[in-house]
Amino acid sequence: MEQDGENFRDSIGTINKEGxxxxxxxxxxxGKFYNYRKLVSYFLLAFLVLSPFIKINGNQFLMFNVLERRxxxxxxxxxxQDFHLFVVSMIIGVIFIALFTVxxxxxxxGWICPQTIFMEMVFRRIEFWIDGDRGxxxxxxxxxxxxxxxxxxxxxxxxxxxxxFIIANVFLAYLIGSDRLVQYITDGPLTHVSTLxxxxxxxxxxxxxxxxxxEQVCIIACPYGRMQGVLLDNKSIIVAYxxxxxxxxxxxxxxxxxxxxxxxGHGDCIDCMQCVHVCPTNIDIRNGTQLECINCTACIDECxxxxxxxDLPKGLIRYASEDEITKKEKFTFTPRLKGYSAVLVxxxxxxxxxxxxxxxxxxxxxRLPGQLxxxxxxxxxxxxxxxKLINKTTKEIPQVSFxxxxxxxxxxxxxxxxxxxxxxxxxxxxxxxxxxxAALTGDKDKLKIGVYSGEDLIxxxxxxxLAPRSYN
Numbered sequence: 020m021e022q023d024g025e026n027f028r029d030s031i032g033t034i035n036k037e038g039x040x041x042x043x044x045x046x047x048x049x050g051k052f053y054n055y056r057k058l059v060s061y062f063l064l065a066f067l068v069l070s071p072f073i074k075i076n077g078n079q080f081l082m083f084n085v086l087e088r089r090x091x092x093x094x095x096x097x098x099x100q101d102f103h104l105f106v107v108s109m110i111i112g113v114i115f116i117a118l119f120t121v122x123x124x125x126x127x128x129g130w131i132c133p134q135t136i137f138m139e140m141v142f143r144r145i146e147f148w149i150d151g152d153r154g155x156x157x158x159x160x161x162x163x164x165x166x167x168x169x170x171x172x173x174x175x176x177x178x179x180x181x182x183x184f185i186i187a188n189v190f191l192a193y194l195i196g197s198d199r200l201v202q203y204i205t206d207g208p209l210t211h212v213s214t215l216x217x218x219x220x221x222x223x224x225x226x227x228x229x230x231x232x233x234e235q236v237c238i239i240a241c242p243y244g245r246m247q248g249v250l251l252d253n254k255s256i257i258v259a260y261x262x263x264x265x266x267x268x269x270x271x272x273x274x275x276x277x278x279x280x281x282x283x284g285h286g287d288c289i290d291c292m293q294c295v296h297v298c299p300t301n302i303d304i305r306n307g308t309q310l311e312c313i314n315c316t317a318c319i320d321e322c323x324x325x326x327x328x329x330d331l332p333k334g335l336i337r338y339a340s341e342d343e344i345t346k347k348e349k350f351t352f353t354p355r356l357k358g359y360s361a362v363l364v365x366x367x368x369x370x371x372x373x374x375x376x377x378x379x380x381x382x383x384x385x386r387l388p389g390q391l392x393x394x395x396x397x398x399x400x401x402x403x404x405x406x407k408l409i410n411k412t413t414k415e416i417p418q419v420s421f422x423x424x425x426x427x428x429x430x431x432x433x434x435x436x437x438x439x440x441x442x443x444x445x446x447x448x449x450x451x452x453x454x455x456x457a458a459l460t461g462d463k464d465k466l467k468i469g470v471y472s473g474e475d476l477i478x479x480x481x482x483x484x485l486a487p488r489s490y491n
Contacts, residue, residue, distance in 0.1 A: 077442075271285065452482075
């Protein structure tokens, strides 16, 4: 199972002996798992591209407007005041990924991660179409810059740039909203120069990632590969090489027709290197679990095809745990998985409860900074406040007014008594609260204030009311 001891762990698969970048030219994959991955990838690509343009109750299906701190998740709008909900949802996502990593290894990277989907199912397939398979790409790379190489390289770079530009537009739709993006496009690029510059920066980043940095994102930049080293154990289901079967007593050996490999003590691995040639991160899966492995299953399909050709059983490389290979133990729901599942269920329950308790209108009433109370005729104490109402719905809230619920007194708005809070917007202003000093119990009474739409109470909030200490 070992190859030169553990030397393969001394460096990553995309760095050569001189410490320079070793460009990866993987073989074009094919097989059962690859076909499944294509179906999953096409579905996720459609989901990724269409999500900013799908509306639910007038809300964008997914939006992450960091600049204005407004987020839409599955059609539910979240404002800065809902940041705690956003944090809980992110924690749920992390626990969910951790749970699946403990159970099934780096399956997220191989099947769901946008980096893998775009790289392997979009850019890599275009590369196969323009440059050819592994052998043709290697020859083209070593070839001098003649007409053929220039034509293929320029064509590929242009196509890569166009796709990167499209991805950047979709990414921008998530950030600023699809309606605004469409409006900017309609107005023309020169009308919104700053947005155009940002778009070109995003395009350059995506082009750099998919045209040059490529698999280095998964190996160097992404922290998930490091996480799996902590989360995986011998019971985790991963893409694994069956070293018991592949090596047997005397190790692997090249295939020779008519040879009795079992009698000679050699395993089923014929050392064809196809599992290495098809790997997008250029590792040898036979060395065991490695940081660079993204569980893309390309080596499974390739090995199964070889086994079928030489009339040996499939599954030399397969989804399996180390305990299944060495001890023939099947997958079980371990206490560790139960613990992660329990935490996940609790967090989901808390999140759902918080969603039900979340109000459509957020009300904040605060005393005007630097202002004390005012003593009026008739033993009336007056405080001045600023209010801010945030409407989280897609419908305007009409005839909004305030009423004191905890004390007898009056609330007077500076502008008018009733107003409208626009849909997915805020209304703010100034108001005075006047209470007879005899109705107060201290110098800092806590008021309960109701926010009404017509005659309907839609929200309650609190505020502190200052009064002279000597009158209490």
